[in-house]
Amino acid sequence: MFLELRIFFANILQAFLNLIYNQKCLVCSCSKTDDLLCKTCSKDIHYLSSFAHRIFDNIPFYSATLYEGSIKKLIHKLKFNHRKKAAIPLAKVLFKYFQSIKEKKDYIIIYPPSYFLKSAQRGYNHMFLIAKEFSKLTNFKVNHKLIKKIKYTKPQYKAKNRHKNIQNSFKINEKELKNINNETILLIDDITTSGATLEEIIRLLKEKNINNIICLTIAKT
Ligand SMILES: [Zn+2]
Known part of the structure; x- marks a missing residue:
């Protein structure tokens, strides 16, 4: 009886807090949650097996x-609806999966940067936010400056055009190379389709003799 009463009051308190903070699920907007995702939307996230789904030039892609x-909706909210908070559950998904594949190494997190005008237009770089949250969870440092985007690339949905589209659109920031020592590069991204963007970055890193790299994306199409 006592326990039931406690649960009853805990529920009332939670409902009250939700009312004050207006906590709603980022995906379905229901109020039945004290987190950024409700239980139903969390359950809708299905993790893939902890094996690399492809290998490119000896680099595993996870x-x-x-x-x-839910994942598609979260990414959409973050990229197109200015819901910056969506970076938090997305980083958690990345972290949860990463724990299943992790080998004990020192990592430095990097991500494909946006073209500066693109970030200016959105007001933020969504991958910057995800990398920051992921860094808090893993305690790995993020290097935000190692890769620069030097050309605007239109989103391309046809896989065969992607590689051509992305060529020469990134550059390595030479000054940052001294900040990479023996760490493995953990190259993260939100979505991978053809892998063209990540492959291009790998190519540039390898040109600079950085060969210890793993790629990790939240989702693949
Ligand atoms: Zn929900």
Whole structure:
């Protein structure tokens, strides 16, 4: 009886707090949650197996989930609806998956940067936010400056055009190379489709003799 009463009051308190803070699920907007995702939307995230789904030039590519359901909506909210908070559950998904594949190494997190005008237009770089949250969870440092985007690339949905589209659009920031020692590069991204963006960055890193790299994306199409 006592326990039931406690649960009853805990529920009332939670409902009250939700009312004050207006905590709503980022995906379905329901109020039945004290977190950024409600239980139903969290359950909709299905993790992939902890094996590399492809290898490119000896570099393994891992993806936590498929680009569908809650994940698709979260990425969309972050990129197009200015819901910066969506970076938090997305980083958590990346972290949860990463724990299943992790080998004990020192890592430095990097991510494909946006073209500066693109970030200016959105007001933020969504991958910057995800990398920052992921860094808090892993305690790995992020290097925000190692890769620069020097050319605007239109989003391309046809896989065969992607590689051509992305060529020469990134550059290594030479000054930052001294900050990479024996760490393995953990190259993260939100979605991978053809892998062209990540492959281009790998190519540039290898040109600078950086060969210890793993790629990790939240979702793959
Ligand atoms: Zn929900």
